[in-house]
Amino acid sequence: MATHKYFFAGFGGQGILMLGQIMAYAAMIEGKEVTFLPSYGPEMRGGTANCTVIVSDGPISCPIIDQATCLVAMNQPSLVKFESLVSPGGHIFLNTSLIEQDVARGDVIVHPIPATDLARDIGEERAANIVMLGAIHKMVGGVKRESLEMALKKVLPESKAHLLALNLTALDAWKQK
């Protein structure tokens, strides 16, 4: 039974919760079991934000994780704080536009992604979360590309529907070398 345990972390305002929601929605569209657990409280007003998304082929008993199979650190404090959360052999996605530090551990797979820079290149710095989502999709899989597109359509509120094309561009902004 395949289970992905994602932990997304960054600043409030970086779209961390939206990132987690899109991943959760995409997995649900594919008929997978899913839980989305956000941090809540003062984080929403700036400071740090994080969420846990579990995607599984079988029932998920607990939405709280001991270990993540995939950490997505959108800023430096998130890497420092949550590096130890990743299970051995797990993945760490680094937003290298904002993180200068290296991953100290040697037992994890590190993916350096300049998400904020790539997002700025396509004209919308705030789409860094979606750039990262595209990278996760390419390197870890978990859900199909078309599910992510459908999820984007579901999660974007009507008032933001015009941003769909931009988000789809963002999804492809990072290319595997």
Next chain:
Amino acid sequence: MEEKKLMKGNEAFAEAAIRGGCHLYFGYPITPQNEIPEYMSRELSKHGGSFVQAESELAAVNMAYGGALTGHNVFLSSSSPGIALMQEGISFMCSAEIPVVMLNISRGGPGVGGIQPGQADYRQATKGGGNGDYHVPVFAPASVQESVDLIYDAIPIAERYRNPVMILADGMLGQMMEPVTLPEHRAVRSEAELLAEKPWALNGHGDKRERMVIQSLHLKPEELEAHNMHLEEKYQSMRKELPKYQIKNCKDAEIVFVAFGTMSRIVNEAIDQLKTEGITAGLIRPITLWPFPEAAFDEIDPSTKVVISTELAIGQMMEDVKSAVAGRFPVELIYRTGGMVPTPMEVARRAKQILEAIR
């Protein structure tokens, strides 16, 4: 059947109340349940209902009392300190036999406490903070879907017994998102149908019928005692008809955990972790906290070494666990409090220590 939706707990709970037939909502903002009044303020009027933001929780509970007197279904939500303010109203509504469904998205206490998840309102919910001989059925869901189902089902239960019913969830359930299948909208009843079902409802007599009075004041002790005996008969029926629980793996279990709501999900994972270490553990998950499902404890295998009450509170449910175990097994406690939530690994480790000490 409706398609599955990924919904935030609080929004799903509000939608479940609307679909269940909630017509009136009264509330006052408090974290971590603010999405409920927000959702109600936007959606309830679309279904012919009314939303009122009261000036306080005390006002909200008394508006609910008055609103429910008209026979319409009323839904109330708040979080721990807000529910504390509503205790007087709950006692009054039990005496006056007012059906209201209330939801507590509980957080860490005591006092104003914090805003992270807690279960330390267990005693408040099950034993009551109001005065007098009264009870409120308390349901404790463990997932967004189960919360939706229990809220939907609580509405006819409140009507059947003419008594408030509480759903005790917590900040984690309120804030998390899970896929849910929403129930169908209950048919809207006409005013005439409503009155036929609820002949006690106060809808204005218009000189066409006798004036009716609903109150919780009974100055003659003989009358009050008779009234309380009548209420007690209802509570006895609830004790017979309502207990609900889920049991997992209690045959041959060395450890039997007792946990409800959020905590039961953590325990479920801890049980899997213990299994990899050769320790068999089971779970009794009370779905009703009052009436407490004592029958579940008769299903514990005599070979079980220890029963562990596992809580986001310091041994509040443990009192009921001890009473239900009635000396048959040692009862121990694992807890975190104040909004701290343990990981499955932490629960497994502490359970192992407890078991080793007993062996």
